[in-house]
Amino acid sequence: MDDLDRALIALLTADARQPLATLARKLKVARTTVQSRLERLEATGAIVGYTLKLGQSAERPRIRASILVSIEPRNQASILTRLRAIPEVERAFTTSGRFDLLLQVAAATTEQLDSVLDGIGALPGVRSSESLIHLTTRIDRIA
Incomplete structure (x- = not known):
């Protein structure tokens, strides 16, 4: 390139x-x-597709959160399998530092988000989690 x-x-x-x-x-x-x-x-796969990005007026209201997850050793594969089954989990990243995973989740209501957070925290092999609720988007460069 x-x-x-x-x-x-x-x-x-x-x-x-x-x-x-x-x-x-x-x-x-x-x-x-x-x-x-x-x-x-x-x-060559440098460009894999073109997407549509909806504006605020067309987008369904979603409550988003980032979840920092600390897991027991050697449990990452099974936890990722379980996370794939949770439709509210939009993205999962491995991280360095205190936490092992960073999850981006989205829900239609605070009650649904609360349920998802409880479910993630209750997964076998999850030591702890910390939630950060997204409030206002100040910069958005992701299409």
């Missing part, structure tokens, strides 16, 4: 719906160059 590829990805990250001609003009290259770069980036 070279500088042109990175610049193309940056433009697409800002707005993936830009026409090829617009991208070519901004990058100061031919439209066919942009097309072939996109095809190559898709073929």
Whole structure:
């Protein structure tokens, strides 16, 4: 991946719906160059898809939280299997430091979120968990 590829990805990250001609003009290259770069980036897996990001008015209201989870040694695989079965768990990250996992969860109500948090804390092999409820989004660069 070279500088042109990175610049193309940056433009697409800002707005993936830009026409090829617009991208070519901004990058100061031919439209066919942009097309072939996109095809190559898709073929190599650097670009795996294009998504739709809903605005606040179209998005269902969701209460999100980050859950820091400390687990018993050698229980990560079984816990991850159980977490995959919980639809409110959107993402799970391994971490370094005091906690072993960082989970992003979303629920429609505080009651549902409370139930999910209780369920995660009760999983066999979970030592402890700490919840951080998301309030206001100040920066959002994820598409």
